[in-house]
Amino acid sequence: MSANLVRCELCFRLCTLAPGEHGNCRARYNLDGELVSLVYGKPCSVHVDPIEKKPLYHFLPGSRIFSIATAGCNGHCLFCQNWEISQRNPEEVPTENLPPADVVKEAVAADCRSVAFTYTDPSVFFEYAYDSSVLAKKGGLRNVLVTAGFLNEKPQRELMKVTDAATIDLKGNEAFYEKIVLAKLKPVQNYIRIAAQEKIFIELVNLIVPTLNDKPAEIREVLSWVLGELGPDVPMHFLRFFPMYKLANLYPTPAETMIDAARMAEDMGMHYVYVGNLPTGEFENTKCPKCKDVMIERRGYRTPTVRLKDGRCPKCNETIPGVWR
Amino acid sequence: MTSPRIHNLLFALAVVACLGITAWSVAAREPGVFALPAPAPLPSAQTAPDIQEATPAKNVIEQQIREGKLSRQRARHWQRVTP
Numbered sequence: 118m119s120a121n122l123v124r125c126e127l128c129f130r131l132c133t134l135a136p137g138e139h140g141n142c143r144a145r146y147n148l149d150g151e152l153v154s155l156v157y158g159k160p161c162s163v164h165v166d167p168i169e170k171k172p173l174y175h176f177l178p179g180s181r182i183f184s185i186a187t188a189g190c191n192g193h194c195l196f197c198q199n200w201e202i203s204q205r206n207p208e209e210v211p212t213e214n215l216p217p218a219d220v221v222k223e224a225v226a227a228d229c230r231s232v233a234f235t236y237t238d239p240s241v242f243f244e245y246a247y248d249s250s251v252l253a254k255k256g257g258l259r260n261v262l263v264t265a266g267f268l269n270e271k272p273q274r275e276l277m278k279v280t281d282a283a284t285i286d287l288k289g290n291e292a293f294y295e296k297i298v299l300a301k302l303k304p305v306q307n308y309i310r311i312a313a314q315e316k317i318f319i320e321l322v323n324l325i326v327p328t329l330n331d332k333p334a335e336i337r338e339v340l341s342w343v344l345g346e347l348g349p350d351v352p353m354h355f356l357r358f359f360p361m362y363k364l365a366n367l368y369p370t371p372a373e374t375m376i377d378a379a380r381m382a383e384d385m386g387m388h389y390v391y392v393g394n395l396p397t398g399e400f401e402n403t404k405c406p407k408c409k410d411v412m413i414e415r416r417g418y419r420t421p422t423v424r425l426k427d428g429r430c431p432k433c434n435e436t437i438p439g440v441w442r
Numbered sequence: 443m444t445s446p447r448i449h450n451l452l453f454a455l456a457v458v459a460c461l462g463i464t465a466w467s468v469a470a471r472e473p474g475v476f477a478l479p480a481p482a483p484l485p486s487a488q489t490a491p492d493i494q495e496a497t498p499a500k501n502v503i504e505q506q507i508r509e510g511k512l513s514r515q516r517a518r519h520w521q522r523v524t525p
């Protein structure tokens with residue numbers, strides 16, 4: 118066994134690396150016995166997005182969010198929509214030089230109210246996300262993680278001290294995680310629990326993949342866990358799958374499947390259920406769980422109408438969970 | 443001898459009958475022709491990328507670090523392992 122071994126303790130994979138080896142995520146590397154991040158300050162994707170694209174529907178609606186990602190990921194979902202950067206080594210992908218201070222400067226210049234660490238998983242560019250978040254907070258910006266939840270407890274609690282909101286993937290049951298995500302479900306469930314303990318505003322995302330996690334019983338299993346753990350007020354997004362990466366052989370999720378999943382979630386008691394990547398009208402809007410008044414209307418990523426009054430339904434005064442200013 | 447009008451009518455009926463028989467025989471040979479195609483079998487897990495095989499030569503990493511394309515920022519949350 119060689120000397121100069123290192124063990125990364127960022128995520129459940131706990132990669133042990135000899136000099137010259139990348140971690141499973143590809144973003145971390147053993148350089149002569151020291152573990153380094155190859156991607157600190159070197160994003161491969163930098164965009165200004167509408168915040169609804171994350172998707173975040175109950176957090177600063179209608180605002181712009183400065184979104185960055187580096188190459189690499191510690192998930193290997195067969196359906197990855199961003200596989201061209203997530204499943205690549207950083208040395209194979211064009212990058213730009215954007216240190217944390219410049220992240221904040223550019224976000225402010227682009228009239229963004231928040232910064233998102235997204236597209237790939239921010240866990241793998243932990244140091245960059247953390248340092249940028251610290252500066253963003255000082256600059257008056259909010260911080261958002263868009264994540265699959267593969268981060269161990271200690272680094273997670275550290276990062277969440279400078280995070281305001283998280284969109285967390287809850288992709289399916291244990292079998293789906295093992296076979297299709299090539300990961301484990303339990304670390305993700307722990308991540309969600311800890312995020313709730315740290316009082317991060319959470320929205321959950323479930324991508325429905327035809328033939329793989331679209332059975333009503335499987336969706337019900339996921340929703341039962343969410344209701345038991347977080348309650349009915351966490352916004353739940355069902356996203357439509359499109360053929361990509363290693364699942365280009367499948368067809369897009371039928372619209373009926375998406376609507377059925379959303380209706381099931383409502384019937385089970387979830388208060389804020391949305392469907393993404395598919396215009397539905399009904400499941401794009403936010404309605405009051407008490408009086409059913411439509412308070413927020415959306416069209417795709419646009420939010421033309423927000424009728425809340427101090428975070429409450431304008432009709433019946435019910436408190437609507439979210440960060441509205 | 444049939445009139446031209448009846449002749450044309452019989453001819454039209456024959457054409458419709460031929461088209462109908464053709465459509466029926468195609469549908470009968472391929473049941474579910476209008477249904478969604480069944481998905482192809484899933485690729486096996488072995489087709490997922492092998493990280494170690496994808497690792498390039500160390501000098502590529504070090505060169506890109508020197509050029510500023512890659513970072514060599516010390517990571518957090520790790521430890522040295524004694525063999």
